[in-house]
Amino acid sequence: MLSFLPATMRGCIHCILLGLNTLVVFSLLVPISILKLIIPIDAWRTFCAVILKYIASGWVAVNAFNGRFINNIKWDVQGVDSLKSKDWYLVISNHQSWTDILVLQTIFSRRIPFLKFFLKKELIWVPVMGIAWWALDFPFMKRYSKAFLKKNPHLEGKDLETTQKACEKFKKMPVSIVNYVEGTRFTQEKHDRQNSPFKHLLKPKAGGIAFVMAAMGGQLHSLVNVTIAYPYGDKSFWDYLCGRIAKITVRVETLPIAEEVQGDYFKDELFRTRFQKWVNDLWVEKDALLDDLLSQEGKGPEAADTNEEPAAAAG
DSSP states (O other), rough: OOOOOOOHHHHHHHHHEEEEEHHHHHHHHHHHHHHHOOOOOHHHHHHHHHHHHHHHHHHHHHHHHHHHOOOOOEEEESSOOOOOTTTEEEEEEEESSSEEEEEEEHHTTTTTOOEEEEGGGGGGGGHHHHHHHHTTTTTTOOOOHHHHHHHHHGGGGGHHHHHHHTGGGGSOOOOOOEEOOSEEEOOOOHHHTTTOOOSSSHHHOOOHHHHHHHHTOOOOOOOEEEEOOTTTTSSSSSHHTTTOOEEEEEEEEEEOOGGGOOOTTTTTHHHHHHHHHHHHHHHHHHHHHHHHHHHTTTTTHHHHHOOOOGGOOOO
């Protein structure tokens, strides 16, 4: 533990270790990614995908170890015990900080398939990162704007069709897709500008999660509903690196993706209304849970009574 060091010094050390870990992992990912790209044999690409998955999982494990070594964060995680590494999940979460990404990676490491995000198709051309995302089988989506479709009505539905074809590989390959339903990180300014009816959350955007579910074509078996709370306020990525986050509380709820929330969100108005209500109800419950978690910990860091490691970070 380096918790005796000044916070800024811990932050600098943590940042250096994160950078070195990322550099090493990328040096391993890129050549294998290129080999996967230039040899279009299914068996070979599957083999490469397995190797790349273990490399990426190693990056997460090393980051989690560094976090435990440098900082003294108290973790309170509940609801991950029933998860399986060979299932198909849609993971949704509230979003307050870039720290959320490391939190999700840490608590789900080796419990569910490596977390992936839907990315815009144009991002595949980002130097180095694009080929790494492709090699790690991040799903790329093609989305047309309303203005574009108005000028080209014959292309309506083609974006979803293209994305569905890109997701065909996941029929035999377990996957975890992450979607931040609010669409952006929570800030009080955004909350006020939206006139959000929720105390701790922005308004949910049902269209994004509906697109993911439609693109996956029923392949996703369960919804993993994650609520992340930082009881003592500090939650920025720099706060995390510096060890200023005293405690992270996470509640995980696994729900079946029922047939009544699978339909044509973009053409069926009745289904769209029902789907929006379903998402909004999840957000009402999440807001109440956040209120409860934060009110329980209102006394400050000295009130923390647990010192648990995130269950999935071990090993």
